[in-house]
Amino acid sequence: MSKEIKKGSEVKFLNDVGGGIVLEIFPDGTANVEGEDGFDMKYNLTELMLVSESITEQEEEYNNKLPDLAKIIAQDVNEERQKLIQKDFEVKYANVRATNQQRRGEHMVIDLHIHELIDDQSGLQDRTKLDIQLNHFERMMRIAGEQRIKRVIFIHGVGQGVLRNQIRTRLDSYYPDCTVRDANPREYGAGATEVILGQSSF
Numbered sequence: 001m002s003k004e005i006k007k008g009s010e011v012k013f014l015n016d017v018g019g020g021i022v023l024e025i026f027p028d029g030t031a032n033v034e035g036e037d038g039f040d041m042k043y044n045l046t047e048l049m050l051v052s053e054s055i056t057e058q059e060e061e062y063n064n065k066l067p068d069l070a071k072i073i074a075q076d077v078n079e080e081r082q083k084l085i086q087k088d089f090e091v092k093y094a095n096v097r098a099t100n101q102q103r104r105g106e107h108m109v110i111d112l113h114i115h116e117l118i119d120d121q122s123g124l125q126d127r128t129k130l131d132i133q134l135n136h137f138e139r140m141m142r143i144a145g146e147q148r149i150k151r152v153i154f155i156h157g158v159g160q161g162v163l164r165n166q167i168r169t170r171l172d173s174y175y176p177d178c179t180v181r182d183a184n185p186r187e188y189g190a191g192a193t194e195v196i197l198g199q200s201s202f
Contacts, residue, residue, distance in 0.1 A: 004047055005031065005050050007024060008021065009022045009050055010022075010051060011031075011050055011051060012048070012049045012051055013048065014048065014168065016047075016134060018035060018036045019035070019036065023040060029044060029045050030044055031043055031044075033048070035112065040134040041183070047202070102173060106149060106150060106154070107151035108116060108140065108149055108151075109185060109188075110136075110140050110152065110155065111158045112133045112163065114138060118132065130162060130166065137170070140195075141195075144197060145153075145197065149197070150196060151195070151196055151197070152194070152197065153183050153188060153193070153195075154167060154192060154193045154195065155189075155191060155192045156192065156193065158190050164191070164193060166179060170194065175195075175197075177198025177200050178196060179195070180194070180195055180196075181195035
């Protein structure tokens, strides 16, 4: 399998969770891989498994933005528990029109607190919960664009600021023409981000 891996290939880590994109292959049988967290790491080719070579650049970029929910959950729990979580999340997640959003005129208010997305979080690690929250953020940005809603409020809480920072980073990277600022603290407290969608989102 390792002989098929080349620069640009999408790979999964055999001895670690997740995967990434091969940036460079070295003569000593190692490769530099950009992981899903955006950091580069060196791996032996024997530690990598080729995922697919048929992914276009556009699909690859989108897949990096929006990880598959089933894959996220599978990092932590067995198949039976995975099915229960997905069923629990189905109303809020699987149906593109069924969301936990509140509509207020021409804007949406979306609560990204994990307990709003999944009722039973037992067995899920913090990284997995964050991935689920980011997945829902990306999904709601897409729906806002589809429905031509110009203003979106994401309630992410204060905490240690990890979710807020991840959201801001994604907005900077993938939605450069959006205007991003702290939401009105009198309405939403300190833990919310307001996004004014740019023209390219529609």
